[in-house]
Amino acid sequence: xxxxxxPASVSGSPGQSITISCTGTSSDVxxxxxxxxxxxxxxxAPKLMIYDVSNRPSGVSNRFSGSKSGNTxxxxxxxxQAEDEADYYCSSYTSSILFGTxxxxxxx
Amino acid sequence: xxxxxxxxxxxVKPTETLTLTCTVSGFSLSNARMGVSWIRxxxxxxxxxxxxxxxxxxxSYSTSLKSRLTISKDTSKSQVVLTMTNMDPxxxxxxxxxxxxxxxxxxxxxxxxxxxxxx
Numbered sequence: 495x496x497x498x499x500x501p502a503s504v505s506g507s508p509g510q511s512i513t514i515s516c517t518g519t520s521s522d523v524x525x526x527x528x529x530x531x532x533x534x535x536x537x538x539a540p541k542l543m544i545y546d547v548s549n550r551p552s553g554v555s556n557r558f559s560g561s562k563s564g565n566t567x568x569x570x571x572x573x574x575q576a577e578d579e580a581d582y583y584c585s586s587y588t589s590s591i592l593f594g595t596x597x598x599x600x601x602x
Numbered sequence: 603x604x605x606x607x608x609x610x611x612x613x614v615k616p617t618e619t620l621t622l623t624c625t626v627s628g629f630s631l632s633n634a635r636m637g638v639s640w641i642r643x644x645x646x647x648x649x650x651x652x653x654x655x656x657x658x659x660x661x662s663y664s665t666s667l668k669s670r671l672t673i674s675k676d677t678s679k680s681q682v683v684l685t686m687t688n689m690d691p692x693x694x695x696x697x698x699x700x701x702x703x704x705x706x707x708x709x710x711x712x713x714x715x716x717x718x719x720x721x
Contacts, residue, residue: 528707
């Protein structure tokens with residue numbers, strides 16, 4: 495199975511909103527509401543930010559939100575802050591777990 | 603407090619077998635609808651799921667690596683073990699173990715362990 499497709503990079507200025515897409519197929523993203531998003535700072539383990547498409551774990555800022563339309567899921571970060579600069583990965587259930595190609599978010 | 607910690611060799615030679623151990627605390631490997639996944643990340647590259655094992659001993663493996671992987675658990679020791687045979691330099695990566703719950707959500711991650719494959 496091929497990895498889910500994400501843009502290599504997305505950037506924005508502090509305070510702006512950005513959206514990261516995650517494109518799969520009807521066998522993964524489109525077939526289940528089991529999409530998660532992870533944030534990874536350099537040299538650190540990933541951190542769960544969104545699960546089941548749009549749910550936030552306790553402790554995650556409400557500036558992070560998730561959605562899905564068809565075979566594409568999206569992560570939106572509103573009120574962009576310097577600390578949001580990191581790599582972001584989506585994942586989807588597909589009889590196992592499939593990760594995305596990763597997106598580097600840069601805060602200008 | 604849920605924690606996971608990976609342990610194993612930092613350096614293996616090509617063709618050797620890698621054995622990694624994940625020791626968990628803060629939850630039990632017998633908890634219903636919970637399990638442990640192994641995920642790796644080559645330097646500068648994306649995450650790749652390898653395998654998982656659930657409390658009912660249900661196991662699943664990456665299709666591309668299935669022939670080389672074995673996952674098992676020792677509930678009494680709170681440990682999950684992953685073995686990968688015939689290691690190659692392209693297998694150089696940080697290997698993470700992580701808790702997986704219910705709807706295949708990976709909610710807690712270990713710190714990861716960098717494994718280098720080199721002669």
